[in-house]
Amino acid sequence: MAKAETMTEANTTPRYSSWVLSALTDRTSVSVLGAIGALAIACVLLNQLPESSAFHVPTYMISLFGKYLCYAVLALSVDLVWGYCGILSLGHGAFFALGGYAMGMYLMRQIGDRGVYGHPILPDFMVFLNWEELPWYWYGFDFFPFAMLMVVVAPGALAFVFGWFAFRSRVTGVYLSIITQAMTYALMLAFFQNDMGFGGNNGLTDFKDLMGFDLRSDGVRNWLFLSSAATLAIGYILCRLVTTSRMGKVLIAIRDAESRARFLGYRVEYYKLFVFTLSAMLAGVAGALYVPQVGIINPGEFAPLISIEIVIWVALGGRGYLYGAIVGALVVNIAKSYFTVAFPEIWLFFLGGLFVLVTLFMPRGIVGLVGETIGSAYGSMKGSARRRAEAMGGADD
Amino acid sequence: MTNRKGVTPHEAAKVADGSMLYLDGVTVSFDGFKALNSLSMIIKPGEMRAIIGPNGAGKTTMMDVITGKTRPDLGDVLFDGGVDLTKHDEAAIASMGIGRKFQKPTVFESHSVYDNLILALKQNRTARATLFAMTGKADEDRINELLELTRLTAQRDLLAANLSHGQKQWLEIGMLLAQDPRLLLVDEPAAGMTDAETAETAVLLKEIAKSHSVVVVEHDMDFVRDLDVRVTVLHEGSVLAEGTLDQVSSNDRVIEVYLGR
Amino acid sequence: MSVAALISSLRTGLVTALAALVLAICVTGTAGAQDAASEDALKAALPKLTERSFDVKGQAIKDISTSGDPRALDLLLAIQEGDLYYRKSDDLIVYAADAESGYDIKDALTGEDLGNVGKRKVKKISINNQLRSILKGAIGSLELxxxxxxxxxxxxxxxxxxxxxxxxxxxxxxxxxxxxxxxxxxxxxxxxxxxxxxxxxxxxxxxxxxxxxxxxxxxxxxxxxxxxxxxxxxSEDETTVGKAAQQALNEIEGQKQVFALVETVYFGLSLGAVLLLAAVGLAITFGVMGVINMAHGEMLMIGAYVTFVVQQLMPNHIEYSLFVAIPAAFVVTGLIGIGLERSVIRVLYGRPLETLLATFGISLFLQQTVRSVFSPLNQPVTTPEWMSGFYEVNGALSLTYNRLYIILFCLIVFAALLLLLRKTPLGLQMRAVTQNRAMASSMGIRTGWVDAMTFGLGSGVAGIGGVALSQLTNVGPNLGQAYIIDSFMVVVFGGVGNLWGTFVGAMSLGVANKFLEPFTGAVVAKIIVLVLIILFIQRRPRGLFALKGRSVEG
Known part of the structure; x- marks a missing residue:
């Protein structure tokens, strides 16, 4: 072992800068980051136009876009584990919701004595339940940095503990999917309980301030939107760094032939644990940005349906491509916003149909399909995309 | 823990002194069916051994036991004169220097030939190390050497999925060598190869055996003859005969169960 | 004859026969003379009822009850109900019933109809609490x-x-x-x-x-x-008796606990039966075929809706509706299952994660279809009369019939399924195909047809489970979602590919749930069981009754 390490050191010329630089500056990254930046700046600028202007983007639209961006971050986190490591998590909604609850708890404490019951410390729902004092797990959430730490620590810890048990005992494939689904289902049931101290059915809502600024003001809304865009960009870079590193190669190796990777000496469980936990933290951050923009977090976010919907964003966009996940999240959610208003009856037909059609006819998703069409100009790319998709298709058991 | 003879691992280790691989009384049963029945075998450092036997003789199960995929119900499996392999998992055993080539070639199909070799290269395998790992000059040189040896230089950037069957076999042998193991377990390396490829593979393995201990499981008698090494015949999970190919092929019982058909 | 009547007559037939015999023995030989005497006693007592004094009335009530006249019980009951009056004009005791105006009255002794009278013409025979207690005793003794x-x-x-x-x-x-x-x-x-x-x-x-x-x-x-x-x-005596009573109570308390335990097990087994009915279809599609069907819950849901539709079609024969609904649900969901298998699942064999997603999409589709065809609201499904009520073993234990029937039904379905898999050619072919597809195919088994039939069978059984569920929970478009996770937990917990494992898994989860409930409440019990299963699966990823060997590990 010691010999191997010295060997690695001896022959390695550290070029971390080139790794980071290529993650930032290769063609895909530049396009993705550029698109996020351009969209963010354009929206904020257009929001400043007078309302009479035809190009004015109203603030509620800004928050709506902000919500989509949070979903994109969430999709990114699912793509990292599913697209690159073959872990089909049907419980990522739980990590998202935990991050959201951490943020929600901070926002509840920010209300202070302005609640309906005017209690100086206890949130309204606790007063309503005749609670005498704040439960211990609410301590510290009035302190913003602590709450932000919890946004990543809570989902990260759950993912770590869950993954520790699951990956060590080699629960894989659909079994893992089913128990992640059971996990989020159990959490949903738990959070519905009033005794849990997270507001039960109604969840946490009626937020007022964020760091002392009025949540409903245009300024805060714009900042939240920009933060979501920045988080998406950072999340993308982070995932890009992981997937372009040698670890990224190991992850794909695990996805395609797990036991072969073991026989090469890779401790598969630790790789999975790392990437699962990282992904959960990313999902938590997405949830934390989501909550102030929609103004509520309730146990419904733990519903198994939500988690599985995230998977279809990724599948539609194109799993195994980070920007595919982003595209998928945006496309499905924009469609959802449109359908649920215009034809609420049809939305579930549409979503259900999407699941079937994507798995049957678009295994590479939109990105793969577009890539193939465009890629015919770059002959070899096309072949590689197809091989890649086929390899993925066969490697899931 | 003691084996069926009441020998403690410590005592067994003394017997195993100086061996590369030491199997004693290894028994594995699946729902009553004994895949390995008190199998004993010693491989010396630098030795190449061919293992033959009819289907179901326990060859693959034996490999599984050595590489940590299957835990034996009974018996000692010692590596390098004393390391108890039954107490380690696949990754740890691989890191100790036992490499395995599967019966069905398994390479990482969505990686290029080059990346396959990078992954196999002897290096720190922890998650943290691979996250920050950079490929240095020495690694490049070693990979180029292996590409040369396995005649895949031209396919360097091709996805492994696009290789021919024989090329995949060779890539897997290349990956095995990249690990720089002390003991190679090679399961049917010639399966699905043309005669010419088979002969070349035999040459390659003999070359490898100069600096490594090798265990080859093979069906192809011509190939085993080409290897020209000591042969162990497995039957129903235990050793039926051992010796040169000529010796075992004149053994009555071997003829009865295997060759005579 | 209705099913309910059939069942209840079986239950009471023997008792009735016995009672008739006893009555015959009692009555024979004592008629004649005694009748006249008792009528006299009754006639003598009646006028006293019109007295003001409650003491006199009380004596009258006692006299009536001891008179031995067969009309005595009706009279006393009428006093208790406040239906007995006397006519002011002649103090005649009468039964009075409310009419549109005034009362319709009948002579209490002869039963002769005396027509309608004004409210002021009659007066109620009033009683107080003391009389009420006397009445109760008197009625009781008459009823004896x-x-x-x-x-x-x-x-x-x-x-x-x-x-x-x-x-x-x-x-x-x-x-x-x-x-x-x-x-x-x-x-x-x-x-x-x-x-x-x-x-x-x-x-x-x-x-x-x-x-x-x-x-x-x-x-x-x-x-x-x-x-x-x-x-x-x-007093000292009271203390002695009190101590003995306390000891008796303690013994009873111990017995009550035993019965409470029996009851918990009974509840647990009935929940287990529900889980098994929900999961047994999945045990075939997922356990035997390895197809992960997320639309399984919707098969349950559709089975429940079939029950609803059947009941709508035969509103006058609700008693029989379940017997029609069971085969109907099996056929409907079985056909849907076969359609699914042929159109979608067949394409995705060997790609479990894709199958999971596609079948989930189908589940959304089916849910929305039901929502559009019926409504998003729950539909009322009637429980036949013979399924309601309970069998009272004793004061500490009564078993509700619907749970009893669910347990029975679940056992029948399970046994039928085992028989089907073990003894029929289809079962043989199914096992052959799942064990070695290539070999089965080369032996001339139409593997595609067997796949479709197996999936149809699994879906059909789920439909039958849905019929059972319709008797226990709300029948709405979301019924399936509530059971899909539980079903998977049962199958995975029991060990995939093993029907007995599913059986033991369902029953033990049901019982565990019911044992936890008193301490934690239903929801928390469910959470705890879920968490325990998650931990269990991580200890034994292949479930309770795992198949062992090289093949399954591959």
Missing amino acids: MSPNPDQRVAAARAMLSNPTADAMPILLTALEKETDPAVRDMLDLAKAALEASIGSVEDRLAAVEIMAGSMNPDVWAILGRLAAKSDGSG
Whole structure:
């Protein structure tokens, strides 16, 4: 072992800068980051136009876009584990919701004595339940940095503990999917309980301030939107760094032939644990940005349906491509916003149909399909995309 | 823990002194069916051994036991004169220097030939190390050497999925060598190869055996003859005969169960 | 004859026959002369009812009850209900019923219809609390002589719950005549309950002895009253009896706990039966075929909706509706399953994660279809009468019929499925295909057809499960979602590919849930069980009854 390490050191010329630089500056990254930046700046600028202007983007639209961006971050986190490591998590909604609850708890404490019951410390729902004092797990959430730490620590810890048990005992494939689904289902049931101290059915809502600024003001809304865009960009870079590193190669190796990777000496469980936990933290951050923009977090976010919907964003966009996940999240959610208003009856037909059609006819998703069409100009790319998709298709058991 | 003879691992280790691989009384049963029945075998450092036997003789199960995929119900499996392999998992055993080539070639199909070799290269395998790992000059040189040896230089950037069957076999042998193991377990390396490829593979393995201990499981008698090494015949999970190919092929019982058909 | 009547007549037939025999023995030979005497006694007592004095009225009531006239019980009941009046003009005792104006009256003795009279022409025979208690005792004693044994048991039970000293002679008379063992037991208890408060110390102790071990809540109340004196607050005798009563109560408490345990197991098994019915279809599609069908829950849902539709089609024969719904649900969901298999799942064999997603999409599709065709609201499904009610084992334990039938039904379905898989050619082919597809195919088995049939069978069984669920939960578009995770947990917990594993898994999860519930509440119990399963699967990823060997690990 010691010999191997010295060997690695001896022959390695550290070029971390080139790794980071290529993650930032290769063609895909530049396009993705550029698109996020351009969209963010354009929206904020257009929001400043007078309302009479035809190009004015109203603030509620800004928050709506902000919500989509949070979903994109969430999709990114699912793509990292599913697209690159073959872990089909049907419980990522739980990590998202935990991050959201951490943020929600901070926002509840920010209300202070302005609640309906005017209690100086206890949130309204606790007063309503005749609670005498704040439960211990609410301590510290009035302190913003602590709450932000919890946004990543809570989902990260759950993912770590869950993954520790699951990956060590080699629960894989659909079994893992089913128990992640059971996990989020159990959490949903738990959070519905009033005794849990997270507001039960109604969840946490009626937020007022964020760091002392009025949540409903245009300024805060714009900042939240920009933060979501920045988080998406950072999340993308982070995932890009992981997937372009040698670890990224190991992850794909695990996805395609797990036991072969073991026989090469890779401790598969630790790789999975790392990437699962990282992904959960990313999902938590997405949830934390989501909550102030929609103004509520309730146990419904733990519903198994939500988690599985995230998977279809990724599948539609194109799993195994980070920007595919982003595209998928945006496309499905924009469609959802449109359908649920215009034809609420049809939305579930549409979503259900999407699941079937994507798995049957678009295994590479939109990105793969577009890539193939465009890629015919770059002959070899096309072949590689197809091989890649086929390899993925066969490697899931 | 003691084996069926009441020998403690410590005592067994003394017997195993100086061996590369030491199997004693290894028994594995699946729902009553004994895949390995008190199998004993010693491989010396630098030795190449061919293992033959009819289907179901326990060859693959034996490999599984050595590489940590299957835990034996009974018996000692010692590596390098004393390391108890039954107490380690696949990754740890691989890191100790036992490499395995599967019966069905398994390479990482969505990686290029080059990346396959990078992954196999002897290096720190922890998650943290691979996250920050950079490929240095020495690694490049070693990979180029292996590409040369396995005649895949031209396919360097091709996805492994696009290789021919024989090329995949060779890539897997290349990956095995990249690990720089002390003991190679090679399961049917010639399966699905043309005669010419088979002969070349035999040459390659003999070359490898100069600096490594090798265990080859093979069906192809011509190939085993080409290897020209000591042969162990497995039957129903235990050793039926051992010796040169000529010796075992004149053994009555071997003829009865295997060759005579 | 309806199903309900059939079942209840089976239950009561024997008892009725016995009662008729007893009545015949009692009545024979005592008719004639006695009838005349009792009628006289009744006639003498009636006028006293019109008196103002409650004491006189009380005497009259006692006289009526002891008269032995068959009309006595109806009279006393009418007094109790406030339906007995007397005509002011001639003090004639009459039954009065509310009419549009005034009352319709009938002569209380002859039953002769006396037409409609104004409200002021008659006066109600009023009673007070004291009379009410006398009435209750009197009615009770009359009912003790009733020809119907059920009524006699009820009367004895009434005396037990309200023991009065003057009921003793009636009890003794009744005991002398009584031959029905069930009635005798109840009478013995009632007698003991009386003696426990009025007899000598020895009598009382003996009475407590008789009551010890009874599973009747009224007896517990009596013992409780006696035991209250065990602290020495009453006389010395009372203390002695009180202590004995306390000891009897302790014994009873121990027995009650045993019965409570039995009840919990019963609840657990019935929940297990529900889980098994929900999961057994999945045990075939997922366990045997390895197809992960997320639309399984919707098969349950559709089965429940088939029940609803069947009941809509035959509103006058709800009793039979389930017997029509079961095959109907099997066929409908089976066909849907075959359609699914042929169109979508077939394409995705060997790609479990894709199958999971596609079938989930189908589940959304089916849900929305049901929502559009019916409504997003729950649909009312009627429970046939023969499934409602309960069988009272004793005061501490009663078993509800619907749970009992669910357990039975689940056992039948499970046994039928086992038979089908073990003994029929289809079952043989299914096992062959799942074990070695290539070999089965080369032996001439049409593997595609077997796949479709197997999936159809799994879906059809899920539909049958849905019929059962329709009797227990709300039938709405979301019914399936509530059960899909539980179903998967059961199958995975029991061990994939093993029907017995599913059986044991379902039953043990059901029982575990019900044992946890008293301590934690239903939802938390469910959460705990889920978490335990998650941990369990991580200890034994292949479930309770895992198939072992090289092939499954590959």
